[in-house]
Amino acid sequence: MTIKDLAKLSGYSLGTVSRVLNNQPNVSEQARKTILALVEAHGFERNASAQLLKQQRTKSVLIVVKGTSNEMFAAMVEKLQSLFADTDHPVIADFIDEDDNEVRRAAQLCRERKPSGVLFLGGNNENFRGDFGRIDVPSVVVTNDAHELGFLNLSSVSTDDCKGAACAVEHLLACGHRDIIVLGGDRAISDTSAKRYEGCVEAFRKNGLTFDDETMYYTGRYSYEFGYNGMKQVLCERKKLTAVFAMADVIAIGAIRALFDEGLRVPEDISVAGYDGLRIGGYFVPKLTTIAQSVDLLAERSFDLLLSCMQGAQAQHLTVPFRLLTRQSVRQITEIEG
Amino acid sequence: MTIKDLAKLSGYSLGTVSRVLNNQPNVSEQARKTILALVEAHGFERNASAQLLKQQRTKSVLIVVKGTSNEMFAAMVEKLQSLFADTDHPVIADFIDEDDNEVRRAAQLCRERKPSGVLFLGGNNENFRGDFGRIDVPSVVVTNDAHELGFLNLSSVSTDDCKGAACAVEHLLACGHRDIIVLGGDRAISDTSAKRYEGCVEAFRKNGLTFDDETMYYTGRYSYEFGYNGMKQVLCERKKLTAVFAMADVIAIGAIRALFDEGLRVPEDISVAGYDGLRIGGYFVPKLTTIAQSVDLLAERSFDLLLSCMQGAQAQHLTVPFRLLTRQSVRQITEIEG
DNA sequence: TTGTATGCGTTATCAA
DNA sequence: TTGATAACGCATACAA
Numbered sequence: 183m184t185i186k187d188l189a190k191l192s193g194y195s196l197g198t199v200s201r202v203l204n205n206q207p208n209v210s211e212q213a214r215k216t217i218l219a220l221v222e223a224h225g226f227e228r229n230a231s232a233q234l235l236k237q238q239r240t241k242s243v244l245i246v247v248k249g250t251s252n253e254m255f256a257a258m259v260e261k262l263q264s265l266f267a268d269t270d271h272p273v274i275a276d277f278i279d280e281d282d283n284e285v286r287r288a289a290q291l292c293r294e295r296k297p298s299g300v301l302f303l304g305g306n307n308e309n310f311r312g313d314f315g316r317i318d319v320p321s322v323v324v325t326n327d328a329h330e331l332g333f334l335n336l337s338s339v340s341t342d343d344c345k346g347a348a349c350a351v352e353h354l355l356a357c358g359h360r361d362i363i364v365l366g367g368d369r370a371i372s373d374t375s376a377k378r379y380e381g382c383v384e385a386f387r388k389n390g391l392t393f394d395d396e397t398m399y400y401t402g403r404y405s406y407e408f409g410y411n412g413m414k415q416v417l418c419e420r421k422k423l424t425a426v427f428a429m430a431d432v433i434a435i436g437a438i439r440a441l442f443d444e445g446l447r448v449p450e451d452i453s454v455a456g457y458d459g460l461r462i463g464g465y466f467v468p469k470l471t472t473i474a475q476s477v478d479l480l481a482e483r484s485f486d487l488l489l490s491c492m493q494g495a496q497a498q499h500l501t502v503p504f505r506l507l508t509r510q511s512v513r514q515i516t517e518i519e520g
Numbered sequence: 521m522t523i524k525d526l527a528k529l530s531g532y533s534l535g536t537v538s539r540v541l542n543n544q545p546n547v548s549e550q551a552r553k554t555i556l557a558l559v560e561a562h563g564f565e566r567n568a569s570a571q572l573l574k575q576q577r578t579k580s581v582l583i584v585v586k587g588t589s590n591e592m593f594a595a596m597v598e599k600l601q602s603l604f605a606d607t608d609h610p611v612i613a614d615f616i617d618e619d620d621n622e623v624r625r626a627a628q629l630c631r632e633r634k635p636s637g638v639l640f641l642g643g644n645n646e647n648f649r650g651d652f653g654r655i656d657v658p659s660v661v662v663t664n665d666a667h668e669l670g671f672l673n674l675s676s677v678s679t680d681d682c683k684g685a686a687c688a689v690e691h692l693l694a695c696g697h698r699d700i701i702v703l704g705g706d707r708a709i710s711d712t713s714a715k716r717y718e719g720c721v722e723a724f725r726k727n728g729l730t731f732d733d734e735t736m737y738y739t740g741r742y743s744y745e746f747g748y749n750g751m752k753q754v755l756c757e758r759k760k761l762t763a764v765f766a767m768a769d770v771i772a773i774g775a776i777r778a779l780f781d782e783g784l785r786v787p788e789d790i791s792v793a794g795y796d797g798l799r800i801g802g803y804f805v806p807k808l809t810t811i812a813q814s815v816d817l818l819a820e821r822s823f824d825l826l827l828s829c830m831q832g833a834q835a836q837h838l839t840v841p842f843r844l845l846t847r848q849s850v851r852q853i854t855e856i857e858g
Numbered sequence: 859t860t861g862t863a864t865g866c867g868t869t870a871t872c873a874a
Numbered sequence: 875t876t877g878a879t880a881a882c883g884c885a886t887a888c889a890a
Contacts, residue, residue, distance in 0.1 A: 184883055195861045200885055210859060225654075230632040231572035232883035235866050251594035259615070260588050277597070277613055294568040316563075406803050439803040465744050465777040467805045522867055533877040538869060548875060570867035573882050 183226045192217050203228065234296060239319075242272045243488065244297040246288045248304035249280040253460050254477060255303045258324070261481035262301065269489070271298070285309040289316040299492045301484060307331060307373050320491035324484045325475070326373055329499040337497040339483045341504045343374055346473045347381025348388075349506050350427050350455045353471070355389050358516030359425035359453060364393075365412045365437060366429035368401050375401075378429050378457065404429070409436020417444055424452060424515060431456040431463045431472055438466075438511065449513035459507060468510035475504055521564045530555050541566065572634060580610045581826065582635040584626045586642035587618040591798050592815060593641045596662070599819035600639065607827070609636070623647040627654040637830045639822060645669060645711050658829035662822045663813075664711055667837040675835040677821045679842045681712055684811045685719025686726075687844050688765050688793045691809075693727050696854030697763035697791060702731075703750045703775060704767035706739050713739075716767050716795065742767070747774020755782055762790060762853060769794040769801050769810055776804075776849065787851035797845060806848035813842055 185203065189196045194213055201209045202217045220226070234240065243266060247255050259275055266273045274295055278287050284305050292300065300321040310323070310331055321336050328338035354362055364382055367375030379399070386393040393399075400416060402408030409428060413436065416423070428434035434456030438448050448454050448468055456463060459474025479502045487498060523537045530537065532551055539547045540555045558564070572578065581604060585593050597613055604611045612633055616625050622643050630638065638659040648661070648669055659674050666676035692700055702720055705713030717737070724731035731737075738754060740746030747766060751774065754761070766772035772794030776786050786792050786806055794801060797812025817840045825836060 185885095186883075196884085197861055197863095197886080198859085201860090204885075208859060213859080227628060227631055229573070229883050231569040232866090233885080234569040235567070235573055235868085235882090236884050236886085238866085250598050251591060253589060253591075256589035256594070260617075263617075275615055277615065279598075279601075290565060293565060406799055410803070435800070435803050438805065442805055461744055462773070462800060465748070465773050467776065467780055524867075534868090535870085535877055535879095536875080539876090542869080546875060551875080567867050570882090571869080573867080573884090574869045576882090 183224050184229065188217060188220055188224075188226060191220050234294070238296060239298055240272075240296050241270055242274055242295060242297045243299045243301060244288065244291055244295060245273055245275045245301045245303060246284050246291070247275060247277045248282075248284050248302070250277050252280075252304070253462070254458055254475070257461075257477045258303055258481050261478060262485060265481065265485045280304075283309050283313070285313040285317070288321075289313055292317055292319065299488045301488055302326075306371075310336070320488060320497075322484045322488045322491070324480055327377075327499060327501075334497055335491070337487050337491060337499060339480055339487060339500045339502060341475045341480075342501050343377035344381040344384065346457065346475075346504045347378035347427070347429070348385040349381075349504070350457060350473050351382050351385035352388070353506055353508065354425045354427060354453065354455060354512065355385065355391075357425075357453065357512060357514045360391070361422045362398065362425045362427060363416055363420070363423060364399050364427045364429070365409060365416075365433045366399060366401055367404060375429060382427065402433075404432055406432050406436040406439075409433035409438075410440045411436075413437035413440035414444075417441075425512070426452060426454045428454060428456050431458045431460040431470060434470055434472070434511070435462070435466060438468075449511050453512040453515075455512050459505075463507075464509075466511075470507075471509045471512040472507050473504050474507050476502060479503075521562050522567065523564075526555060526558055526562075526564060529558055572632075575634065577634050577636055578610075579608055580612055580633060580635045581637045581639060582626065582629055582633060583611055583613045583639045583641060584622050584629070585613060585615045586620075586622050586640070588615050590618075590642070591800070592796055592813070595799075595815045596641055596819050599816055600823060603819065603823045618642075621647050621651070623651040623655070626659075627651055630655055630657065637826050639826055640664075644709075648674065658826060658835075660822045660826045660829070662818055665715075665837060665839075672835055673829070675825050675829060675837060677818055677825060677838045677840060679813045679818070680839050681715035682719040682722065684795065684813075684842045685716035685765070685767070686723040687719075687842070688795060688811050689720050689723035690726070691844055691846070692763045692765060692791065692793060692850065693723065693729075695763075695791065695850060695852045698729070699760045700736065700763045700765060701754055701758070701761060702737050702765045702767070703747060703754075703771045704737060704739055705742060713767060720765065740771075742770055744770050744774040744777075747771035747776075748778045749774075751775035751778035752782075755779075763850070764790065764792045766792060766794050769796045769798040769808060772808055772810070772849070773800070773804060776806075787849050791850040791853075793850050797843075801845075802847075804849075808845075809847045809850040810845050811842050812845050814840060817841075 185199045188199045202214050288300050302323040305323045305326045323338040325340050327340045328336050369376040369379050383393045400412045402412050434454050438454050446452050456470045456472035459472050463470035463472050483500050526537045527534045536551050540552050626638050640661040643661045643664045661676040663678050665678045666674050707714040707717050721731045738750045740750050772792050776792050784790050794808045794810035797810050801808035801810050821838050
């Protein structure tokens, strides 16, 4: 069933059928009615490939998601889909592996699907430097500051990872912790980890202390597994330790499990702070103290920004606030001076 | 940059360029080399829409995933992608809302992308009954038994949800629990919930007890939220209670949090069993006792089955084993007789 | 308001 | 081994 068949069946020409299908004005009520009836009766659907091949741009918006099982991104996709549902922009969501090059993938999909805008959930500035030149539609990176890249069609919405991490560490310091280790990611690979690392250094310095890369920073993937194994390794190596800052909630959860398995209690023996504010953190026992990024806020800002850029506005780089959720996994180990 | 440009640049004709791009045999080494060099130099990529429009079927395999933030499905997609990576079948993963009609969506995508096979992660038999007739390529539903539907091109791979639930409940009974409530889904909507419900009834009957829908079964979505709120509601209504069977790990986790918030300990005061075997269950405190479905096994079987069906084999309906993981969230409340 | 004709980028058929 | 040419299904400029 093609529009050609529709034309034959209805007695109208190809052009008229096409116009009806595209809701164009210059069509008689009569024609519209009979053709739409036929469409309904035969369950006709346009061939998307043909349509795409013909049009040079569609109204659709592409969302490239980095990481198939990233809870925060999954939640953001849902939020974004509900936001776009109220517009006339269909969304194409594409999930890629955490290690894949999101910009190349987007460039390929731009050729294939001709979207009028791109949204990146997660991203690495290095990749943008390399291939973003091939993308010419308004784009927004979420959770990564793209300010320094200087592309005119690339905006970004992120939380200040440096300040966020600093806030977490300062909270630990304020609670009296001095023997702190940090479980994070490889700074050479992940911009996010690099920023959060900076925040740690900052917080220590501000308190007249030094953050020592060698002895205080352990790296791995943002996963339960690394949290668990990394923590075990730390416990083997170090004797003195009162608090852990994990650069992701999943790491924190893995770490807490490792501590429990070694007979240590959280927060009684060791305090653990996370980052992200995943839903599971509010259900975990103990409830996770963490730096919460607002999924809704990130999604809404990105949505607004992309829409306005698609209407011609200039690229912008926004920062959305984070919140320190002081829950149950961190405790005060010194008397509060009064 | 199109193959037309490639033809001009290389001095060869369109036909030759197309043949080179498709690795066809009857092309001179000379032509192949010069054209491939041009492709490399200009970073040429074929226009997928044009290709699709021309071909009536591609080698790609479509995976329709029901539920954007379903951890088990996310893990399965990853596994499947790695399996298909070793074949010449590109995979198209499509994530839809839990409430959307997966079969309609697949039918639409079949028209658009012309895959040679479809994999459904999650699904509802009702939807298949309605629209699967529109899909004519070999397909496999995972986690749902499609045996009774009788479609010749529809296979399925699932765990026996009835037996799995029965196993969980029997474990609770064997541990001496009699005052049990079940947190599950709406049987009218979810086939999975209906099967697991059956299993509960079965297990009770086998032990000379009766499972009472009215007082023992509470329904909601498979989510932390329902686990939490459902459990709270139960605690308001009932006085006597020693164990909970949650039809999903996320429900179990929500329920455990609710119990802790009410000052009850798990498993000392109340035992909780889950279903699914999510990774988080192994990190949770206490570690979750649960019925584990093997993600790897489900993925591998579906993969094998789909490939063989695409090569002409008959549809099959497979069951993969589950395992009862007895961990920390359920305890024995009677002395073991002996 | 409607019909006709052209081309989007590709593959495939046929001749050369 | 290569080149010319006809589709694939649709949108659109232009003619009627």
